[in-house]
Amino acid sequence: MQLTFADLDADGAEFSDRSLFETTLVVVDLETTGGSAKADQITEIGAVKIRGGEVIGEFATLVDPGCRIPPQIVTLTGITQAMVTDAPRIAEVLPSFVEFARGAILVAHNARFDMGFLRQNAARLGIDWPFTASLCTVAMARRILDRDEAPSVRLSALADLFDVSVRPTHRALDDARATVEVFHRLLERVGNQGITSYEDLTGFLPRRTDPRLRAKRHIAAGVPARPGVYLFRGPSDEVLYVGTAVDLRRRVMSYFTGADPRRRMGEMVALATRVDHIECAHALEAGVRELRLLGAHAPAYNRRSTQPHRGWWIVLTAERFPRFKVTRTPEPESLGPIGNRTTATTVADLIAQAAGLRSCTIRLGSATHHWCRADAAGGRLISGCHAGSVRPQTFSEYLPRAVAARELLLGESDRLMGTLTERLETLSAAHMFESAARHRDRLTTLIDVVSRCQRLSALCRIAELVVARPDDRGGWELAVLRHGRLASAGVARRGVAPMPVAEALIASAETVIPGAGPLLGAPTEEAALLYRWITEPGARIVACTDSFALPAGGTERWLTWSAGARRAREITARAS
Template sequence: MAMDDGQLTFADLDGDGGPEDDGFDRSLFDTTMVVVDLETTGGSASGDQITEIGAVKIRGGEVIGEFATLVDPGCPIPPKIVTLTGITEAMVADAPMIGEVLTSFVEFARGAILVAHNARFDMGFLRTNARRLDIEWPFHASLCTVTLARRILSREEAPSVRLSALADLFDVSVRPTHRALDDARATVEVLHHLLERVGNQGVGTYRELTAYLPRTNPRLRAKRSMAHGLPARPGVYLFRGPSDEVLYVGTAIDLRRRVSSYFTGNDPRPRISEMVDLATRVDHVECAHGLEAGVRELRLLAAHAPAYNRRSTQPHRGWWVVLTAERFPRLKVSRTPTDDSIGPIGNRTTAATIADMVAQAAGLRSCTTRSGSASHHWCRSEAVGGPRIGGCHAASDRPLTLPDYLPRASAVRELMIGDSDVVLRTLTDRLAHLSEMQMFESAARHRDRLSATIDLLARCQRLSALSRIAELVVARPDNHHGWELAVIRHGRLAGAGVARRGVAPMPVVDTLVAAAETVLPGVGPLFGAPAEETALLYRWITEPGGRIVAASEAFALPGACAQRWSSWSRTAHDARESRRRVS
């Protein structure tokens, strides 16, 4: 029998229901489907057993039957599976064996199209058991709601297509519980929502749906063996080309499953299909947990700059707004950070706009005249009340001495490090003035620039607060009654490990700290750390559940940091989005 590809497949059909059968031009609404879900003792169809089957038969948007039973697997159920599903060995002790259950299920579902969430998994177990027990298997087409979701929903709308995530997205009435019938019922609701979406795109029959879903390239299928032998563990994978060059780097919680997904043809991105077509092997680096995998991915991207990755391959690249070390300091945009700078910023124009806003609010000079050892700075203003448009922001009707000027530079420096937000208050006052003058277009532009400035300052100050700490040890629950551990030094991951359930965590922490990478601080607000890596660490630390085990110094934001303005910035973002929708 053909292996299931996680999509509708009709190539194997014969007799009634074959690819030329007019029945497949029936409306999706009039077709009987059976949505099935399994619970098992593990992830291998060849080595693990089914413990529960739940199925819901639907037609015309209505439920016309249900099938649910526990199954005696004939073997112990691993503790982690008991924890996940709640199915114990005592519960299945008197349950029927798989041969009896599968025969009943085939009769229940006969004549229907099978549907499952991650159909490869469920169909793999069902087909393997039918083959082993010599039970007729009349189902040669299946529909995978994972494939449907990936084809129909954008990644912005659905970053994850796990059943629980889609249940939340569509607000279904039955929530997944890792019990077969509940999960099948949840999948039914998700399926209905997805079919409504394709109906709006003119897909109304199975034949049209077959054409709409991505097809598996036989050349991709032939490369499935590249995933063989990969562990079902977190890590990083590297696709390599014919000259051993790294084509693509990715990260996964389950390496085997993630890499296998590249050979199904379900990824709609043409460049990924091209990359897999070129690949000759897949290397991997197993990691302690998802955080370490994410960090290693960033570092490998920087080391190899793979042609098929679109994420940043230059972690230190970006623009910084720098306060110069001149006698009369000014703000400039630079590729190189200093201790008095904020960034990094991806776009040079954005960086220049922020620098200009802050300089204007603080009264810093914007001319590029070298001050050398001059005792004063003087750019003459040509109009009463301020400089001409495009003139120096420190223009005045008299020379500015160092005692006149340096407090302005100090105000900007204090803004950068979060010791004062006086400059931000000046900028908000400017916004209020523009609104009072009914200069609404100018006010909207000023609001958007101010919001961008606040967001940049807040981000830089958050990451700087983490980067200045010489050593920070953090633990997070691993969802299996153990702990994920990380040793962070100056904004970089220096060590990672796990203390599994039943293992005392502190000896593991001591070992990790002793073996952790030495990190010497560099220059700039981030002490030389790549911003993407530090941001990843900051999110991991501050998400619910994180616990600080040890720290060489306090992990805290400065008292007048831009984070205090985050609600103002969110309101500004909302106003901008509302304005865009109206226009």
């Protein structure tokens, strides 16, 4: 049986918040006369003590089992009766191992087996077992690795997958050394997910299956092994949870095994009375249907995408002396949507600063001039307005500033980007490095946000776009997009001419009536999902009513600068 952390009877409270890098771990492996901890005996113990990725000690000894070693075990391990004749008994070895590993987290490959033998012998000998935390590399591999990548999680298979330097040989110390490398490679796979402590790792890994969940597997009967969307429904037929999968049956059945690490999912499955499903042509259609269902039902157990049209927009006001405002309501010439109001405000403020656009909220009405006073000596703003000046400004003087800001929003010109980068160079030359770093980070945010919004707007302006992508079976996945929404989807299987399929999809596609705003009414996440799909390698445009092009004066060409600035920030953060 595969070990789960609930089976270890260990809470590991003293290790919960400690970084695994700073924690001592002992990787242990046993050789035995058989598979029963009660009936069989240990013949060899091998252990490696590690801390901070370095080996700080090893423990290895043969053990006299006090009984005959079966021939099949001799063949498997190479440990013969003669080899253990003069070896110490477990009563001598186990106390030494306990002292060697005291204060550490024990790690083993298939920890149920090794911990079972060690605890059974400790109980029989009356030895205190001080270990409250254990980790199993089998459980880790099952959770971290995809089954296509690792169909088997045997130690030898993982050693081959990761090309470790020490190969398992069914001898305790060799296998423990191989497990050390496998353990480190598995940790590397989840390091970028913020998993750094024992508590993080055990929370990420699957828990023991609740028998009540297994008993509810019948509600998933009839779910096919096809791509699509699934809906868990509750006692009142309400939608509890919506998800998507390339294999509906495998994904849905996983909810009844405890494999999902999210704690609320067990509660959701306990409430569910049935599972509905919608088969889809391919993963893109499934993703779009999932987003639409989330927006329609706002399920209690989904935490994202339940408000598809919610966002913030940067709008240039229709005043005589225009300024930026951040609002929930889009206008034809606005930038958005932006998920976070603080981000939207930061972008608007930076563009206003570069353009010299007023940031005050004074109502000017039909005034013929604007004047927020500035210090005549140094141009220091007294009012805090970006359009502050030492004398009143007329409409003709102010108008070019509004035009420059509008051009950046709409991608007609990026001349303000030059002003912003020059500001960064000025701060750096003056050795104002902290101010320069803050300006760099704000500028990076501006580039990323404006580029994303301009990309989505460009896609949504296209009345009809037909795109094909090769699937992994020699066929083609096809999608018909209209104003940033998926209107039709299908597959031309291997050996089937794709063009007639595309023509049929166009003929049967949904009619999309464009709405208001830069995205013409398209939900943001759906448009973003479509953009990613059609711009991935292998995608081909089959037909389109308008050119698929980004604005020539947009911020897209500044993305390389943004990526370099982000790398510089990461290097600085690591150095500090």
